[in-house]
Amino acid sequence: DVMNQGGGKITTLSTASHKALNRKSLIHKKLISALQDHKLQVAYQPQIDSQTGDVLLYEALVRWYDDELGHISPDELIPIAEEHGLIQKIGEFVLTEAAQLAATLHHANQPTNISVNTSVREFKDPKHNKQIMSILQKASCPPELIQLEITETFAFKAEEENSISSQMKVLKDAGVEFALDDFGTGFASFRYMQSLPITKIKIDKLFINSLTTHEQTKKLVNGMIQFAKSMDMYVVAEGVETEEQLTLLKQLEVDALQGYFIGHPMTKKEITSTLHS
Ligand code: C2E
Ligand code: MG
Ligand code: MG
Numbered sequence: 324d325v326m327n328q329g330g331g332k333i334t335t336l337s338t339a340s341h342k343a344l345n346r347k348s349l350i351h352k353k354l355i356s357a358l359q360d361h362k363l364q365v366a367y368q369p370q371i372d373s374q375t376g377d378v379l380l381y382e383a384l385v386r387w388y389d390d391e392l393g394h395i396s397p398d399e400l401i402p403i404a405e406e407h408g409l410i411q412k413i414g415e416f417v418l419t420e421a422a423q424l425a426a427t428l429h430h431a432n433q434p435t436n437i438s439v440n441t442s443v444r445e446f447k448d449p450k451h452n453k454q455i456m457s458i459l460q461k462a463s464c465p466p467e468l469i470q471l472e473i474t475e476t477f478a479f480k481a482e483e484e485n486s487i488s489s490q491m492k493v494l495k496d497a498g499v500e501f502a503l504d505d506f507g508t509g510f511a512s513f514r515y516m517q518s519l520p521i522t523k524i525k526i527d528k529l530f531i532n533s534l535t536t537h538e539q540t541k542k543l544v545n546g547m548i549q550f551a552k553s554m555d556m557y558v559v560a561e562g563v564e565t566e567e568q569l570t571l572l573k574q575l576e577v578d579a580l581q582g583y584f585i586g587h588p589m590t591k592k593e594i595t596s597t598l599h600s
């Protein structure tokens with residue numbers, strides 16, 4: 324590996340870097356056809372009220388199975404899609420599916436919110452709001468049923484911050500709610516809480532993971548909850564995997580819970596099959 328020779332010298336990639344590059348470009352190529360052939364799918368993970376246990380919403384999570392590569396996780400797929408300008412297409416697809424499910428549940432008298440992951444980056448495009456509203460309209464989905472989870476995947480410039488924030492505000496006024504995902508792991512959590520129209524935070528599963536085994540983590544999570552509540556924010560814990568975590572999070576007065584202990588991501592069919600007809 325002579326990658327770091329620099330100074331105009333000939334560089335070659337290590338075998339490992341080559342492999343990674345090849346996989347990335349293969350995924351990119353396959354993603355284009357998967358989008359064309361409607362091969363992507365969406366799974367829905369329940370989130371419950373920590374006091375009543377009622378399902379409050381389902382989080383939409385993109386899923387992709389390729390015959391040759393097998394399951395490709397969103398953590399691998401999303402960055403590649405962002406890099407190659409395919410993230411809007413994925414976003415459109417997932418939101419369309421989510422809006423259709425929300426409308427179905429709504430019409431079956433079981434209104435449940437659906438939450439969709441999105442990158443703040445997408446709000447840089449001034450047409451983004453219109454696209455979202457038109458997708459919801461086409462699906463006959465009331466905007467109040469949709470929540471968008473935003474993650475800090477990049478730093479935006481101060482001048483962009485205003486326009487992103489006001490775009491989000493327009494959607495919020497139309498009824499769409501915003502949650503800050505992976506809270507505590509990003510570099511700009513506090514800044515986003517101050518400048519963007521966010522009403523919920525989702526404490527990252529990293530913290531929930533060691534909640535019952537590390538006293539420091541427990542103090543940290545307790546602090547996050549108190550702090551968020553003092554800002555009138557609604558608090559969700561993600562990645563709840565054990566009963567001990569659930570019990571403690573209830574004591575700490577988290578508003579809602581999500582994780583494998585509560586429920587795994589499910590197919591649309593699994594959700595709608597429980598509807599009374
Ligand atoms: P996220 O939004 O924080 O979603 C939670 C992730 O944690 C999901 O992984 C979910 O399946 C997983 N998870 C849920 N409960 C547990 C648990 O108890 N333990 C553990 N260890 N994991 C749990 P997934 O589906 O692989 O998605 C990973 C990330 O990819 C998401 O993190 C989100 O940032 C992104 N993503 C997923 N779908 C989409 C999408 O449609 N659009 C965009 N832009 N990003 C997406
Ligand atoms: Mg999320
Ligand atoms: Mg998260």
Ligand code: MG
Nearest residue numbers: 474504505527
């Ligand atoms: Mg995440």
